[in-house]
Amino acid sequence: MTILQIERDLRVRLELLAKQKNERLEELKILQQKDQELCSDLCVTPYYIPSGSIPSLVQLEELKEHIKVQTEEKRKRLQVFSTLRAEIRQCLNEMGRQPENSLEQDAICEDEEAFFLTPEPYQAITAYPKSLELKKEALLSTLKTVSEKVQSLWELLQVTQEEREACQKISGMSIFEELRMWESELARLDELKMANLKQVILKIREELKDYWDKCFYSPEQRKEFGPYYCDEFTEDLLSQHDEEVVKMKLLYEKCKLILDAVAKWESSWTQFVVLEKKACDPNRFSNRGGTLLKEEKERAKLQKLLSKLEEELKSRIDTWEAEQGRPFLIKGSKFMDYVATQWELLKHQKEREKQDRAQKKEETTPFKTPVKRPGGPCPQVTPSSKSRKLNGTTNSTMSRTNVTHSSASLTTQLLSL
Incomplete structure (x- = not known):
């Protein structure tokens, strides 16, 4: 290129x-x-x-x-x-x-x-x-707490259903607005509560007694809360009752499963005691229509249920005591001690009833003195003399019977003393 x-x-x-x-x-x-x-x-x-x-x-x-x-x-x-x-x-x-x-x-x-x-x-x-x-x-938690307090005060102050429904008709409100509404209702109820201190405290005491019953509190445990027996109705007394109710409510919720099982045991035990009394009744054999057999089956069933409940409760209570580091008391005693006491009382009651029946039988049966017949032929007596002899014998027998009854009665009184 x-x-x-x-x-x-x-x-x-x-x-x-x-x-x-x-x-x-x-x-x-x-x-x-x-x-x-x-x-x-x-x-x-x-x-x-x-x-x-x-x-x-x-x-x-x-x-x-x-x-x-x-x-x-x-x-x-x-x-x-x-x-x-x-x-x-x-x-x-x-x-x-x-x-x-x-x-x-x-x-x-x-x-x-x-x-x-x-x-x-x-x-x-x-x-x-x-x-x-x-x-x-x-915010929702606060709303729930406030609404629960309002509902509790409704029950306490016996607010009419119309007033409750007027407050509960909530539609299209935000959480904040709903909270403000419930707080306003709570403030109104607090004022009403302070104006009716005595009625409110008495109502709280009923609620407190109900929780004591649910928790199986003994009389000694109940007496520990001194304000319950105070008659000077003040704001301080009201606050003390409120605190005690909250405490008992928390305790019940914490031990609800165990307490419900104990209540079931108590109910079954009451039925079992009734059937045990019927089983020891001498007149039970006069029943007809298979009632006796049904009662015996029910008694065996309840005895088996009681044994099962006692085992389950012992396991649950042992776990609870290990976690809490304190004993779980039922009417002031440990549960198994309480159960053993109930069985022992039932046993003593059965023995006492058995003794009472035997003593009653002795008291109602007249003592008969044996009469020795004379040897040889019977003497001939006139009807009038025979009548007089029978009357005399009858009077003598009645006198001895009365003396026997008086002795038996005196002996019974001495034994009871």
Whole structure:
């Protein structure tokens, strides 16, 4: 090739390379602008290409891939933000609250682009619904506590059903508004309670006695709460009763399973004692229609149930005592001691009833003195003399019978003493 041809080819080649250079620089400029915007939103480092250099095809492809990844990351964050924003709005509406700080305002803003998706705000907005949920749960817990107090005072003050329904008709209220309504009702009832101290305290004492019965408190344990027997009805006495009721309520709820099992044992024991008395009744054989057999089956069934309940309760109470570090008392005694005492009392009662029946039988049976017949033929007596003899014998026998009865009665009284 001549020099002119070589020069012409080089000029064509130069123009082609210059065109490629401009195209790459133009594409780099556009890509870097997109990358810079994405990285600014996401607060990440842009893809680095030395300034003043011409990017290679590989660098351009890597930059495109970097932009693609950041675009997807932004889409995910926006999607998460949109979901969280809906949850936050709903939670705030339910709680009846307005945005209190810039984070809450940004969280419920309409413009998604106005919220920066940088790591710090993004992490904060991600954790914010959890904190709101905790506040909501605390608000609901307070609402439940206040409503329970109101319902308890309704029962205590015997509030009419119409007044209760008027307060319970709640529709479209937020949790905050509902709480304010219940707090207002509680304040009204507190004022009413203070105006009727005596009636309220007497009502609380009934409730306290009911819990004592459920917890099988002995008379000694009940006497430990001195204010129960005080007749000076004051605010301090009312607060003491309230505290004792709360204490007994917590104790009952804590031991409810055990106490319910003990109540079942008590009920079964009462039925068993009744059947035991019937089994010892001498007149039981006069029953007809299979009643005796039914009672015997029921008695055997109850005896088996009592034994099973005693074993289960012993295991539960041992576990409870190991956890609490104190004895579990039923009417002032340990449960197994209480059970043993009941069985012993039943045994003594049966023996006493048996002795009473035997003594009663002795008292009702007249003593007969044996009469010795004389030997030889019977003498002939006239009817009149025979009548006189019989009358005399009868009078003598009755006198001896009366003396026997008096002796037996005196002996019974001495034995009882």
